[in-house]
Amino acid sequence: MKTNKLTKNVLLSPLILLLSSCTLFNLPTNSEQSTLGETTPYTPQIKNLPPPKEKIVVGVYKFRDQTGQYKAAENGASWSTAIPQGTTTILLKALEDSKWFTPIERENIGNLLNERQIIRSTRKEYAGNDANDASLLPPLLFAGIILEGGVVSYDTNVMTGGIGARYFGLGAGAQYRQDRITVYLRAVSTSTGEILKTVYTSKTILSTSINGNFFRFIDTERLLESEIGITQNEPVHLAVTEAIEKAVHSMIVEGVRDNLWANKQKNPADFANIISEYNTESSINDSRSIGNKFPQNHRGTMALFANAEAFQIKGDYINPKMNVGFKGGFKFFINDHFNTELNFSTVTFQNTGILKETVLMSEINLEYLMLPNYKFSPFVYAGAGTLFLDNETKYKSQAGGGLEYLLNSQIAVRLSAQYDFGFSDDWDGFVNGSRNDQGVRIGLGLNYYFGNRKSKN
Known part of the structure; x- marks a missing residue:
């Protein structure tokens, strides 16, 4: 009985939501009267x-x-x-x-001239002795x-x-x-x-x-x-x-x-x-381009950034858990599209009931900003890095990408995803199989741009 009631509620909830959405989305339910044009x-x-x-x-x-x-x-x-x-x-x-x-x-001058001719003919026919004067019309504007x-x-x-x-x-x-x-x-x-x-x-x-x-x-x-x-x-x-x-x-x-x-x-x-x-x-x-955009690279030549990142290890143990860490670093632009990046981050390796350890990482990346002249731009990057684990230095490579939106000339919001490729299989302290340990992370953060960029004009 309880199961049937729960099923009924589950079935009715989307229907109620669907009906209420007519008001939410302001969907027309009746015909509208004619109005003056917008x-x-x-x-x-x-x-x-x-x-x-x-x-x-x-x-x-x-x-x-x-x-x-x-x-x-x-x-x-x-x-x-x-x-x-x-x-x-x-x-x-x-x-x-x-x-x-x-x-x-x-546009329809022929219709106008025909109508004026009809007026002249009608007046002339019924005007009697004053036919010539009555048939006269005011001149057309030129x-x-x-x-x-x-x-x-x-x-x-x-x-x-x-x-x-x-x-x-x-x-x-x-x-x-x-x-x-x-x-x-x-x-x-x-x-x-x-x-x-x-x-x-x-x-x-x-x-x-x-x-x-x-x-x-x-x-x-x-x-x-x-x-x-x-x-x-x-x-x-x-x-x-x-x-x-x-x-x-x-x-x-x-x-x-x-x-x-x-x-x-x-x-x-x-x-x-x-x-x-x-x-x-x-x-x-003068600086507008297709799509009503303004292609001017307002970004500075350097940037500081800070991200909150969720990291999950891909190791040999089961039940990996994602934890939030922190990444911060510095960017230097080589040109409009390319920049080099140095960053440091803290991540947590965790498998439920088995492992939980906080690790410090450092990375060097080469990043490509696809649309540097626009406020909204995708980006991709790749590089190499290290992680400090159990008083040992281990090495890795990484690749990622995401989207950046420039709020103003200095502040940008970034959404990114990254995959870490380990060079060893002992990140989690357990060696098993032929695949090295890896990691995946999703980040959200801010970039602060500074440094004057020379104008091409």
Whole structure:
């Protein structure tokens, strides 16, 4: 009876968790009403620009998807385009929001001319004696500037990654993917045909997925399995809108800065801070690379580090136990990628009920930092070392790797794993078989970088 009750509780717990997760993950359970469209971070920026003394009349004939990119499909081919086809409309809305331009209809100019002809014909037919005067219409505005360009690139899987773990039938994981769109916008003078200004913007599109699962045999004939997950994809439409709004904002600011429309400013002093912030962004952008990263090696030429490490011996006795020890040392960088390392550590050899002994080790390693110009970088290393055991010096080699994340210009967090290869079989005081004693360790610690690194510029 007690066993059945326990089994029932075990079966019901994942179901309760699954139901409660609807609230936890904010999963939609009802249809939503239509709403106004979302805004992007640049929508208020272009709306709050200082107003011009006189608006600039612009025409946009076409500002379209020039990528020819189709949506990625897991099964079969997809003939749906990856980029929205209404980018001209998005640009016209951004121009209107900025209050710096008077956009005029040019994309469907044929429809406009046909409608004006219908108006003239109707008025002339029913106006009687005043037919000629009644058929007159106000002249169409002509554009001083034509805006050209489009979405020129859509790159998929610019960056992908994930993390996950599973233990005893319980697992969880997360994945992400970044795509990237690129927009070019240019202003052309209608009087001379001169290209006055060209701006270029880009925007990443983030997709994330989080999932968890539970898998367990309740008995020999009953299996309990449950899953939960959520996926979120950044709308491509909003990404395109943000990139276009950024292009319009850049066009206005650069035009004011370069005196392309200096006579249009109502108060030139209002743009001083905006131009200063834009110039700062441009200088920072000079060091930007793919994936919206800033490849600048802020790490110093030397580093001190300290790790807490869990160590487990792989010897001849059964029931090895993992214990936490300490490692500290010094690094000196040979170049951006390679550094030499000297460290000292304390580890504990333990087999339950048989052996427990604390040992001092020292190591010399050569480390390779794979992405030194990025805050997040994998690394690998290898080297040789010694351990002092029972008043004797024994020798070993080691290899390992891990991940480093730079919190600021001096402090970095490191997660590492290492395997020690012994040159003898007597670490645990017992010689048995042909395999030498070994060890495995997992560490978490901090690096403190110092020493000025010469700039390549």
